[in-house]
Amino acid sequence: MTETVAPASLLTGRLILFSYFQLLDLLTTVGFLIHGVQEGNPVVRFALRAAPSPLVGLILVKIVAIGIGYYCWRLRREALLTRINVLFGALISWNLVALIIGSLQVIER
Numbered sequence: 614m615t616e617t618v619a620p621a622s623l624l625t626g627r628l629i630l631f632s633y634f635q636l637l638d639l640l641t642t643v644g645f646l647i648h649g650v651q652e653g654n655p656v657v658r659f660a661l662r663a664a665p666s667p668l669v670g671l672i673l674v675k676i677v678a679i680g681i682g683y684y685c686w687r688l689r690r691e692a693l694l695t696r697i698n699v700l701f702g703a704l705i706s707w708n709l710v711a712l713i714i715g716s717l718q719v720i721e722r
Contacts, residue, residue, distance in 0.1 A: 627694040628686040634701035635675045635682070641708035642671055648715055 642652065646667060652658040657674050664670030685694050 624686055624691055628682055630698050631682040631694060632679050635678050637705045639671055639675050641705060644712050
């Protein structure tokens with residue numbers, strides 16, 4: 614499959630969106646951890662345990678993720694950044710719904 618080359622501004626917008634999604638994923642993950650929910654991703658779970666603190670491990674994972682996004686941006690991988698952004702948009706939406714439902718269950722008790 615060949616990938617069309619997008620204008621630099623479009624690619625830059627996708628990298629910014631990817632970085633923003635990483636921040637939102639970090640925040641929803643912290644929300645889950647505060648509520649006692651374990652991380653589902655085994656790589657992130659390892660980083661949470663191996664780092665001096667879970668927050669440091671999570672931040673390091675997100676720095677690596679942003680580095681990978683930057684690498685895709687430099688290679689002008691428009692379709693890949695788009696697919697990853699759709700995936701993270703869905704993941705963050707799922708996380709927020711799960712946090713809201715979990716919070717409602719705590720309120721009802």
